[in-house]
Amino acid sequence: MLSFPGEQLAAVRRYEAAGFRAWPAAAVHYDGTWAIRLTAGHPAKRLNSVNPLDRGDVANIAERVERAARRFYSYGRPLTFRVSPLAGPELSSWFDQQGWTRFDESLVMHLPLAQAQIEGAIDQIPLKDIGRFVSASLKVQGADASLRAGLSELIGAIEPPTGLFAMERAGEPLATMICVHDSDLVGLFEVITHAAERRQGHGRKLLLSALKWARLRGAGQAWLQVEAANEPALALYRSLGFTEVYRYHYRRPPPLSGA
Known part of the structure; x- marks a missing residue:
């Protein structure tokens, strides 16, 4: 994960917040600053994903991933993380070490x-x-x-x-x-x-x-x-x-x- 200057991270936070308001999940739970978004009525990944919102919030990753997995299982959804620049590099390294698949890269444009x-x-x-x-x-x-x-x-x-x-x-x-x-x-x-x-x-x-x-x-x-x-x-x-x-x-x- 690349480093991002404070100005760019502020812009990312603004667009991420606007995206959550514009595409609201039916249920949102927080584990620290991980926003866990789930929607039983629609399968879109944006509505059914864990969204880490603070690069420094990377403690107890395995335990927290397991908690999120239980929530996704109860909704019948595959455990999915949406990784923006707000996610810490340690989290991406953990995914790599565990063999997680990376897919569907997207651009935010303005x-x-x-x-x-x-x-x-x-x-x-x-x-x-x-x-x-x-x-x-x-x-x-x-x-x-x-x-x-x-x-x-x-x-x-x-x-x-x-x-x-x-x-x-x-x-x-x-x-x-x-x-x-x-x-x-x-x-x-x-x-x-x-x-x-x-x-x-x-x-x-x-x-x-x-x-x-x-x-x-x-x-x-x-x-x-x-x-x-x-x-x-x-x-x-x-x-x-x-x-x-x-x-x-x-x-x-x-x-x-x-x-």
């Missing part, structure tokens, strides 16, 4: 809205009907209908003002996204274009409309999370002016022998 090229963006009013948005989102993702209740509950639990954006053609959803306005920040989540409609500019148009909505509401900075392996999305965000702030990844223990 864009000052004063620099966003939104002059020609379409004025789009966010949907008010959560049910309609959830239907569109699941269809665009090609996700199972069993996620409907969990996604609806998740969106309903978001406390900051939220814009639910959907682009449709003849009643069929093409792209969807969630825009969470939290003080000066606006977070962009679940930015998805239907597989059959990609590379046609739908995602760009929807993003620009959402950024315009956010700037009109007084937000000063947009941010988002994207998997490092998602090259098309990265290319889109970079073309809009987003730049990397920091990265995080996930860790899971090796399977039990004989499992």
Whole structure:
């Protein structure tokens, strides 16, 4: 784990806190400064992971990991750590020594809205009907209908003002996204274009409309999370002016022998 100056760690803390508010887990427990987030109704890793929030909090790792594992087992979720720059290097070394898998590296990116090229963006009013948005989102993702209740509950639990954006053609959803306005920040989540409609500019148009909505509401900075392996999305965000702030990844223990 690389060292990070205090200024950068302060920025990481700000985005991590905004992410927790924008994507709220159903249950949050703390073991020291490890935030243990669990959500029975939705399988997303961000909602079902241990998030260490202080680089110096690395005492009794094995004992605390075992306690977290019991919580995850009770929810039927695989024990998963989300490792940001706020996690201490000793914790990453412990994972390595124990043979834990590292996967799904992601970037947190930001864009000052004063620099966003939104002059020609379409004025789009966010949907008010959560049910309609959830239907569109699941269809665009090609996700199972069993996620409907969990996604609806998740969106309903978001406390900051939220814009639910959907682009449709003849009643069929093409792209969807969630825009969470939290003080000066606006977070962009679940930015998805239907597989059959990609590379046609739908995602760009929807993003620009959402950024315009956010700037009109007084937000000063947009941010988002994207998997490092998602090259098309990265290319889109970079073309809009987003730049990397920091990265995080996930860790899971090796399977039990004989499992």
